[in-house]
Amino acid sequence: MLHLVTGENTYQAEQEVRSIARASKGEVRWVSGDTLTPDGLADILMGVSLFASSEVTVLTHVGDTPTIWEKLGEWAERVDPGKTIIVWEPKPDKRTRAYKSLAAHAQVHICPLWTDRQDGLAREWLAKRARESGVKLSPGHVASMVSRATRPTDAPGISVIDQRQLHNALTALSVVDDITDDAIAATMPALPAENIFHLLTYAVERDVASVQRMLAELRATDDAHRTFALIAGQWFQLMSLALVPAGSAESLGIKPYAARSLSGLVRQVNRAQLRDLTQLCADIDAGMKLSQFEPWDGVERFLLGIALR
Incomplete structure (x- = not known):
């Protein structure tokens, strides 16, 4: 056969x-x-x-x-x-x-990867496997682990959940007596999207030193085009939240967790700044595609544009 x-x-x-x-x-x-x-x-x-x-x-x-x-x-x-x-x-x-x-x-x-739209299925599977393995996970732990196992793809708006990473993390946690958020973080390091959120937060909060520090770390480990795509994706989510009535995040396809995380940043950027910075983002994206400047210079220009607005 x-x-x-x-x-x-x-x-x-x-x-x-x-x-x-x-x-x-x-x-x-x-x-x-x-x-x-x-x-x-x-x-x-x-x-x-x-x-x-x-x-x-x-x-x-x-x-x-x-x-x-x-x-x-x-x-x-x-x-x-x-x-x-x-x-x-x-x-x-x-x-x-x-x-x-x-x-x-x-x-x-x-055997397709789960998408972020199947996070309910992923949580159900993880909770069941934890019970079978004798690992005590709270609903919050399960949600956190699924979130950490979720990563963006090249397709706009589509993220996937790494079932193997969940399995490996559960195996590691099976020898831990007291499962805490720190233990989960140790077995499942932050994904690039989470690092990008922190980077965007520093920029919106005008923390130039932290922006430059994180950029230096990313330059050594990541790809500029991928980093810019992630930053732009989160920026457009922030812009969308700023322009729609409160409570409309779900209709935009923005997850509640992401909406809550971005809501604090939305209030720090006015509409004129949103318009100018979104245009800057589009101009840099076009320039990067035409190789008009070094890709990392484009990433830095956009982030400093936000921080120095």
């Missing part, structure tokens, strides 16, 4: 692989696609083996080698039905003939 496991939720994908292996009652053999030759792949898929009825072969990174990926698609319909073969490919190119052939001849298991 041929299985195709896809999706970027590596925790769920790993659980799927284990479930298939348990059902097959066989030992698992992992084979990386970059070590395979066409002959080696043919032997795995169709060759005679003493372990054909029990061994489970997991093929990973097959898509990284085009010739092997193409052969896998070509031979998918010829896989020995007595074998259990799992192809684990998080982000296969669905436009390829190989993918279409695999999808047609394999049992497909899709």
Whole structure:
């Protein structure tokens, strides 16, 4: 039986692989696609083996080698039905003939990352796993952990929840006698979006020294374009909150926690400043895309524009 496991939720994908292996009652053999030759792949898929009825072969990174990926698609319909073969490919190119052939001849298991719109599902899962593991988490702890496991994506307005990070943090907390906010923070360091919020807060509060200190740290560890995108995203949320009636955050797609965090900043920026700074943000964004200046200079210019308004 041929299985195709896809999706970027590596925790769920790993659980799927284990479930298939348990059902097959066989030992698992992992084979990386970059070590395979066409002959080696043919032997795995169709060759005679003493372990054909029990061994489970997991093929990973097959898509990284085009010739092997193409052969896998070509031979998918010829896989020995007595074998259990799992192809684990998080982000296969669905436009390829190989993918279409695999999808047609394999049992497909899709493991997508949870989005921030599924935070309720994530909290429910985490609370259940904590109970099963004997870890005492309060509802506040659960909410905090899910928030820390949430990160932005390249798609505007879309964030994802890292289920593996939640699992790993829960494992770490299982040896802690007294679970506190500090213990959670130690096992789940602040995500870039949280650092960006602090950076924006310093700028709005005109704390130039702190802005420059954080920028120096980010220059050494992060990407300027990514940092600017996160700052701009939070700035536009702040602007939106300033221009709509109180209590309208949810209709704008802004989460209550983010709205509460930004509300204190909204009162410190007047409408004229909002207009001028939003135009500055747009101008810097356009300049960065045209490579008119160093990206980090653009990030600093916008933040200092806010701080020195």
